Amino acid sequence: MMRSWNLSLVLVLCGSAAATVPLLSGSPVVAVALLLVFVVLAGVHSPLVFPKSIDALEAERRSAIDGRPVVFWRSGCAYCLRLRIRLGRSARELYWVDIWRDPAGAARVRAANDGNETVPTVVVAGRPHVNPDPEWVREQLSPSA
Template identity: 65%
Template sequence: MTRAWILPLLLMTCGTLVAIAQFVRGSAVGAVPFLLLFGLLAGMNSPLVFPRPVTDAEARRRSAEDGRPVVYWRAGCKYCLRLRLRLGPAAHRAHWVDIWRDPAGAAAVRAVNGGDETVPTVVVAGRPHVNPDPSWVRAQLGRGPRTGEG
């Protein structure tokens, strides 16, 4: 198990324990909202909300071909989740690198952030942008392939 799943599992465990306590007290109806709430929180903080991650090398290769941004992220990061949710379906057009799964991705983020693993870091045309505005990232996703760069 990777550390990306620790927070979602902890949230589900807490939700289950609270729901069991409600059920033991005789409030089966009160247990359901707790399970739903903690299940939603666990899902939102899991890697499942994000597009399938690729390696740093693969993301760079694809970005060089199609000009789309590379988004470095990690599960449990509220700013990454904010970016993902605000991008909506357009998020699938970016190349997502989970820095907790890819050491090269983590190293790339540290290289542009003074040794810190600050995410989300979005690289567009070779230039890093730390925690950019989601509307700006969406605009970058709407652009076509860039020619003459690289």
């Protein structure tokens, strides 16, 4: 499944366009600062921040075997980003499903959230949890949980 770089690309292009005005006006420091802000935003919303997404059916199959949680997320979601950052390295142990890239994942989230695509939705042992506390998610990864 191909990772989506569209939002990151748009942010870099917008930053380049926005930085052009101060650069042409003789303010290279302002232009560089503006471009840097957009590049950081692009990086935060890029697929590099999140582990590689898999499709929902594969994630649920793997989760049934090893018991690890499945996280349904989408690019640009501040709550998904918060979860990802607060999980740190342990985020790699979860199965991530990008609902904008996987229609079955989006359908699973809608079924769990009264028709809404509310993310992050974390499925643990078949039960969905909407926007859970990152510490709780980390606890679900421990063998004693």
